[in-house]
Structure formats: C-alpha cells, structure tokens
Amino acid sequence: MKYIFFSLLLPFSFVSVPSKLQILDSKFASSPNQSLAAEPTNESFYTTASHLVQQQIDLMARIExxxxxxxxxxxxxxxxxxTLHTKSVDSFLNRQSKSPKSLCISRVDSTQNFPLAEQLTRSQIKIYCSLYTSNQELLKLSPILDxxxxxxxxxALVRSLPLVSGERQSDPVLAIAPIERPQLDKLATPFAIQEPNVGSPPPPIIGRPAKTxxxxxxxxxxxxIxxxxxxxxxxxxAKxxxxxxxxxxPLQNQFTNPQETSAVLDRFTYDIDPQEPQTYANFLKLPHTGIFRVLPDLAYQRPLNTLQxxxxPSVSERYPFPSLGDTPGxxxxxxxxxxxxxxxxxxxQGVDYSFMVDLGDVPLNKLEPKLKAVAQPTREFFLxxxxPKQLNELQVERRRFLTGKDQNWNLNQVILADAKAELNHTYLVRSLQFQLPNMILNGRSLSPQERQSLRQIQQLRSSDLLIAFRPVRRRSDGSYTILWRVLLQFxxxxxKDLETAGNS
Known part of the structure; x- marks a missing residue:
C-alpha cells in the first residue's frame, strides 16, 4: 500500500503569493504509523483532544x-x-467509548451504559461528540476530493507515488538503483506549458495590428476553479x-486559526505595516494625501510555466492601487x-501615460500647486x-516619455515616464488617464452604428493630475512605503477623433 502523505510547502516569494496555510503541514510530518499507534490508557483527554481539534482546524484550512x-x-x-486524520480521531474516540455513535446520538446525561464513558465529564463528552460528528462530516469530503x-x-502530470519510506526503481543497468521518495512538496508539472521568456512587450498601438x-x-x-x-x-x-x-x-484561546495567520502573513508581504499610518498621521490629515506600499512589478505577474x-483574487485586487479622487466627469x-x-x-493601459522627475530631498509638505519649491524650467513644464487631442498623437507622446527620444521641450534634461528609486527623495508626476470604450481598446474596425454611438459621447471620461510622492521606507524585499499627495487637478x-479611431 502506498501512503499519500506529504505537505505542500511553496516558497515564500513576491512572485507567487505564499501558501501560509501549508506552514502548518509540519504537524503532519511525523510518521503516519506513529499518529495511529495505540496510546496509553492513562492519556490526558484534554491534551490529546486539543491536539486532534487543532489538527482538524489546520486540515480544513488546507482542504479549503x-x-x-x-x-x-x-x-x-x-x-x-x-484519511490519516480521520483514523486518528476514530482511534481516540474508540478508546473513550466502544460505541461513540450511540453515546453522541443519545445525548443522555448518564453514561454508565457506555464502557469507559463514565470517566468523562460533561464538558469532555461535548468535546468527544463534537470531534465524532465533525469527523463524520469530514469523511464526506473523501469522494469529493477524489x-x-x-x-x-x-x-498537470500526476505521477504514481513511491512508498513513504521510499522504493527502488528498477534499472536494467545499475545493480543498485537510487531510492525514489514521494515529491508532493513540489508543484505538479503542468501539461503543454512552455512559455517563452520574451520580456514585457511594449505598449500596443491602438488602431494598428500589434506585432508579437x-x-x-x-x-x-x-x-x-x-x-x-x-x-x-x-x-x-465541521467548523x-x-x-x-x-x-x-479549560484553557481558552489555545487554538490558532490558520486562515487568520494566512491573512496576517499576506498583509505583511504586500501591505503597509499597521503602525505606519500612525507614524505619518499629521501628514495624512492633509487633503488629497495617502500612504501606499509600492511593490516590484513581478508581484503582479504570474510566474512562467505555472498554473494559477x-x-x-490577484494582488492588485487584494491590495488595490490608491484612488486619487473622483473627477467632475x-x-x-x-x-x-x-x-x-x-x-x-x-x-x-490604453493611451494613459505619465512623466516624472526626481526633485531630490524636498519635503513633501513644502510642495504646493504653484510648485514654488521647484526649479523654474521644471515648474513651467509640469504646469x-x-x-495632444488626437488619439495617434497621444500615443506618439507616450512613446516620447517612455524612450526619451524626439523631445522638444526646450529643457536641459530629458523627461521620462520613470525615475530611479531613491529613499527620502520626492518625485513630481504628471499623470493623464483616459477611460476609453472597449471597442476602441480592442483595436478592431468599428461599424457605422458603433461610430454613431461614439459621436453621442458628450465628454470622454479622463483625468489630468499633478502628483507628488516620497518613499519613506525601503524593505529588504525591495518594496517601498511612499507618501503621496495630489497637488493640482487640470x-x-x-x-477629438474617437469616432474615427476604429477605421483601418
């Protein structure tokens, strides 16, 4: 018989959300034969029962x-x-009473009709019956999991498992073949996934077929799923x-909830620390301000050749980017x-674009809408x-800031869409965002009816904001905590040419 018993412990990384519930799998890492072995008759009821209850809580979290x-x-x-856990619980229950079903279904106050049950207090019988009933509920999951x-x-590829203790693979050449052991701690190999690592593609040009x-x-x-x-x-x-x-x-609060632990670890990995808003409370009292944790872009991407x-909910859905306020539209x-x-x-996305500059160590609270603390050429450019008002020209403009080429700003510096990350520096950003109709984003030719509907749009939903942000903390994983502030809304x-954007 082959025992299927191994925990799955994924690596703790940014790219893939760590499976914190599986940290508790180590509780099952001891020999399964040991967990099913007969225990001495003078065992402590509460010690064994609490261990089984905690195991059951952990197991249900892993099943979920x-x-x-x-x-x-x-x-x-x-x-x-x-399978192993339900047998362990059955073994424990049978040592207390030879007829757990009768004991728990009858719910009688007197227990003299049940062997060994007279040793249990009323609280112990309640624990006993809760374990019995929850164990029966969990048994219903076996065919579902199958x-x-x-x-x-x-x-993904499901390989046949060797024995828990390992087994030798037959080899026609080697007299002593290596021992193979179960590898359930590793991800199963997905079928037909060989994704090329070609890097991030450039932003697509709306209205033109994109090359890949x-x-x-x-x-x-x-x-x-x-x-x-x-x-x-x-x-x-069962819960x-x-x-x-x-x-x-007798001891309250002695049980841990792995899902609560998972949520805490997830926030630790992707969110700001709870004390950080308190540290910067005075700044956050100002209007149109906020605090946010800036993550590496890999945190929002699925690793290649993996299933998901x-x-x-993705990282961006669990920890959304800060909202900068509603526009009049x-x-x-x-x-x-x-x-x-x-x-x-x-x-x-779409034709959205932005540009930013590093202002150096300028206090964020000294910046105001007129940018008096900023050098005149930079101030005049940002204000x-x-x-542009044409779709194609907007996309050309975006490429200028992405590449730094063909810029005619009459400045002694190149203005880019990004900037080198430096702690305790303040960054000035001009951000333009557009909510384009899906028919435009899809880049397909529009029918006359669709063009007519675009002509009926009185005002495109969009925004043009002047923003400043300042990284105030850098973590060992490379992420930053930043303070941000909206300085001006343009x-x-x-x-002007949306109704003709789909022509090709």
Whole structure:
C-alpha cells in the first residue's frame, strides 16, 4: 500500500503569493504509523483532544485551499492527510467509548451504559461528540476530493507515488538503483506549458495590428476553479462543530486559526505595516494625501510555466492601487505605481501615460500647486504642459516619455515616464488617464452604428493630475512605503477623433 502523505510547502516569494496555510503541514510530518499507534490508557483527554481539534482546524484550512488550487500534488496531500486524520480521531474516540455513535446520538446525561464513558465529564463528552460528528462530516469530503483530483489530472502530470519510506526503481543497468521518495512538496508539472521568456512587450498601438515577439503565439489560458458548494457546506458544518468544542476546553484561546495567520502573513508581504499610518498621521490629515506600499512589478505577474486559478483574487485586487479622487466627469483615476527593476514607474493601459522627475530631498509638505519649491524650467513644464487631442498623437507622446527620444521641450534634461528609486527623495508626476470604450481598446474596425454611438459621447471620461510622492521606507524585499499627495487637478483632457479611431 502506498501512503499519500506529504505537505505542500511553496516558497515564500513576491512572485507567487505564499501558501501560509501549508506552514502548518509540519504537524503532519511525523510518521503516519506513529499518529495511529495505540496510546496509553492513562492519556490526558484534554491534551490529546486539543491536539486532534487543532489538527482538524489546520486540515480544513488546507482542504479549503486545495479545492481552489490547480496543483494536483496539493490535492493528493490533503486527501492522504484526511484519511490519516480521520483514523486518528476514530482511534481516540474508540478508546473513550466502544460505541461513540450511540453515546453522541443519545445525548443522555448518564453514561454508565457506555464502557469507559463514565470517566468523562460533561464538558469532555461535548468535546468527544463534537470531534465524532465533525469527523463524520469530514469523511464526506473523501469522494469529493477524489473527483477533484481526477480533474486536476487534466491540468498537470500526476505521477504514481513511491512508498513513504521510499522504493527502488528498477534499472536494467545499475545493480543498485537510487531510492525514489514521494515529491508532493513540489508543484505538479503542468501539461503543454512552455512559455517563452520574451520580456514585457511594449505598449500596443491602438488602431494598428500589434506585432508579437513570436508569431501566432497565444499565451495559455489559466483554469477557472470554483470551490464545490457541497465541499464548502461540509467544511462549514465541521467548523461549527469544532467551534462548539473549543469553548469546552479549560484553557481558552489555545487554538490558532490558520486562515487568520494566512491573512496576517499576506498583509505583511504586500501591505503597509499597521503602525505606519500612525507614524505619518499629521501628514495624512492633509487633503488629497495617502500612504501606499509600492511593490516590484513581478508581484503582479504570474510566474512562467505555472498554473494559477484565474478566479482567485490577484494582488492588485487584494491590495488595490490608491484612488486619487473622483473627477467632475465621474472618473476615478488611480496611482498605479510599481517598481520595475530599480525604477519607479506607473503602469497604465490604453493611451494613459505619465512623466516624472526626481526633485531630490524636498519635503513633501513644502510642495504646493504653484510648485514654488521647484526649479523654474521644471515648474513651467509640469504646469504648462498641454496633452495632444488626437488619439495617434497621444500615443506618439507616450512613446516620447517612455524612450526619451524626439523631445522638444526646450529643457536641459530629458523627461521620462520613470525615475530611479531613491529613499527620502520626492518625485513630481504628471499623470493623464483616459477611460476609453472597449471597442476602441480592442483595436478592431468599428461599424457605422458603433461610430454613431461614439459621436453621442458628450465628454470622454479622463483625468489630468499633478502628483507628488516620497518613499519613506525601503524593505529588504525591495518594496517601498511612499507618501503621496495630489497637488493640482487640470481640466479633463479630451480626444477629438474617437469616432474615427476604429477605421483601418
């Protein structure tokens, strides 16, 4: 018989959200035979029961994660752990009473009819029955997990497992073949995914067919995995039973919730620290200000040749970019600031673009709408810049700031869309954002009816903002905590030729 029992521990990294629930898998890392061994009759009821309750809490958290994760090995891990855990609980229950079902269903106050049950107090019987009932609920998950594992086999390679103790692979040449052990701590190999590492493509030109680094290449579509309702219902019922059991233990608050731990670790990885808003409370009292953690752009990207549930909330969805306030037209621009290498840059879509300069160590609270603290050439450029009003010219303008070429600003410096990240420097940004209709973003030819609907648009939703931000902390992972402030809101820029933009 092959035991399926290994935890899946993903590396803690920026690129992939760490699976913190799996840290608790080490509790199952001891020999499965040991966990099923008979315990002495004078065992401490509360010690053993609390251990089983905590194991069950941890296991349910891992099951909840596995049923929405594409990785087949993680599903196999929890399926094996479910088998081992339910047997451990059954063994414990049978040592207390030979008829746990009768004891828990009858709910009698007197326990003399049940062998060994007379040794239990009323609180212990409640714990005993909660464990029994929750264990019966978890057994319902076994066929569901079996079915889900077969579906995971459509996404990644499911190898046959060697024994837990390892087994030798037959080899016609080597007299002593190497011992192979289970590898459920590694991700299963996805099928037919060999994604080329071609780097980030340049922004597409709307209205023109875009060239790709590899002709006719289409990136693989990630699976959409929704948790089965029957599994969630079963887990919710088992959780409710365990919650009732926890209050009966003599020591309160001795159980840990792995999902709460996971949420704390996730915030630690991607969000600002809780004390940072308090540290900068005086600045944050000013209007149109905020605090934000700027992450490397890799945090928002899926690693190559890996599977990811596209229904799972992404980093940008869990920790959205700061909103810069509503414009009169009802548009809400954002500060999509990221780190690309060692440079700050704004990630935008469509024809959005921006440009920024490093002002040096200028206090953020000394900047005001007229930019008196800024050198005159830079001040005049940022305050007097007028964006083009034609779609093609907007895209040409964006490329000027991205590349630094063909700039005729009459300045002694090149104005770029990004700037080298420096701690305790203040950066001045002019940000232009447009909410283009999908029919324009798709870059396809428009029908006469669609052009007519575009002509009926009275005002394009857009924004043009002058922003300043200052990094005040750098972490070892390369991310920065920044303070930001909206200094000035310019009139909303317009595009005059939208109705003809789809002609080709």
């Amino acid at each position: 994660q596995a049923i929405v994760t594409p990785d087949a090995n993680q599903m196999r891990s929890v399926l094996g752990q479910l 079915r889900l594992l077969s579906r995971r086999g459509e996404l 680094a590899i002709a006719d290449y289409v990136s693989p579509r990630q699976p959409a 929704a948790a089965p309702k029957e599994a969630l219902t079963t887990l919710a019922s 409710k039973l365990l919650t009732a059991a926890q209050v009966e233990f 549930n596209r229904l799972a 009802g548009f809400t621009p954002s500060l999509a600031l990221q780190l690309v290498g060692d440079r700050f840059g704004l990630g935008y 007097n810049y007028q964006p 009139p909303e820029p317009q595009i």
